[in-house]
Amino acid sequence: MVIDFPSPxxxxxxxxxxxxxxxxxxxxxxxxxxxxxxEPERRASRLASGWTPLELVKHLRFVELRWIEWGFQGRDVGDPWGDRRDDRWHVDPSETLDDLAAALRAQGAHTSEVITGNDLDAVGAPGPRWDGADPATLERICFHLVQEYARHLGHLDVVAEIAGGPTGE
Incomplete structure (x- = not known):
């Protein structure tokens, strides 16, 4: 599904x-x-840090889970760090792009419902996500998610360019 750039x-x-x-x-x-x-480029790393494009897809799904469900909503999400193993991102060989994409889109749909169904000045529920700090407002969480995606999409541009794939907007 192609979405046009959300021009100001x-x-x-x-x-x-x-x-x-x-x-x-x-x-x-x-x-x-x-x-x-x-497919081999999706599962291989071209960078010294060692992450793969599939790991990035899974990571961003869990970023939204951690900030929206576990953080803002204060829900028990089981393993909020399910994108990690041995202190690095991890994708099991059985996980496919289709599976990871479906999970990311479903998480994104939930994120959109939360954003549109709440006041952006609402403060997140207290809970373990905040590690003892005061919970952030939904607007601050949204800004964080936007910067997280923008930064990682730039990282993916570099990897895609090296691999001969599409880059830029």
């Missing part, structure tokens, strides 16, 4: 609409770029 020239219904548009765009751009890579 396109009117928005409000701040929540701006956040959801950017997150939807980044999510789909990440999946499009990953899907354009040959």
């Amino acid at each position: 020239m396109i009117p928005a219904a409000g701040r929540a609409d701006v956040f959801t548009r950017y997150l939807d765009y980044f999510r789909e751009s990440l999946l499009e770029k990953t899907a354009a890579l040959p």
Whole structure:
């Protein structure tokens, strides 16, 4: 699914609409770029840090889970760090791009529902996500998610360029 860049020239219904548009765009751009890579490139790392494009897809799903469900909503999510093993990102060989993409899109749909169904000034529920600190507002969490996606999508651009895949907007 291709989503147009959420240009500031396109009117928005409000701040929540701006956040959801950017997150939807980044999510789909990440999946499009990953899907354009040959399967071996999706599972291999071209960087010294060792992460793979599939690991990045899984990581961003868990980023949304940690910040929206575990953090803002204060839900018990089982293993909020399920994208990690031995202190690094991990994708099991049985996990496919289709499975990871479906999980990311489902998480994204939940994120959008939370963003549009709450006041952006609402403060997150107290809980273990905050490690003793005061919970953040939903708006601060949204800004964090946008920067997380933008930063990692730039990382993926570098990997895709090296691998001969699509880059940029």
